[in-house]
Amino acid sequence: MRIIAKSPDDTETLGVILGRLVRSGDLIFLSGELGAGKTHFVRGLAKGMQVQDEVSSPTFGLLNVYEGPLPLYHLDLYRLETADELDVIDLPGLMDGPGVFAIEWGRLLQADYPEHLEIILTYGAGPEERIIEWQPRGERYRSLCEELKRENADFDD
8 A cells, every 4th residue: 555645744644644543552663765754754643643742753762752642652773783772672561561653664673573564655756755655464454554545545555
C-alpha cells in the first residue's frame, strides 16, 4: 500500500490518521533517507494519539516518551551498530507495558519483532513530495492498513 504526500503537512496528516487507529502494543518501524519525513510522520502520529507534547527526533538520546491517553515511545536507532546497544533502555520491558512504539531506523530489531507495520518514506518528484509505502507484517497490521484505506481513499494497493 502506498500514498504520495505532496508536503510535510500531508505526511503529518497521514500520521494523524494512523494515530487515531493505533492501540496499545502497536509497533511501527519507519525507514527512509535522512530528511525523508520520519519525524514529521511521528509528529502526526502523536497528534492523532492526543499527545500534547512537542515531538522531536530522539537521535542523540535514543528514546523520547510522550504522555497521552497511551504513551508514545519514539526511538531513533540511526547511531546504533548493534541491537545490544539498546540494553540501556530495556525495550522488552517497556513493551510489556501499555504504549505505542514508533522506531526510526529500526532494521536492527525487525527480525526480533516479526509482526509490525513498516512505513518507508522516499523522496518523490518534487522537493517536498514523499512516497509513503505501508508494509504490514501480521494480521493486526493488515487489518490496520485496511482501516487506513477506509479513512483515506488516496492509498494505492
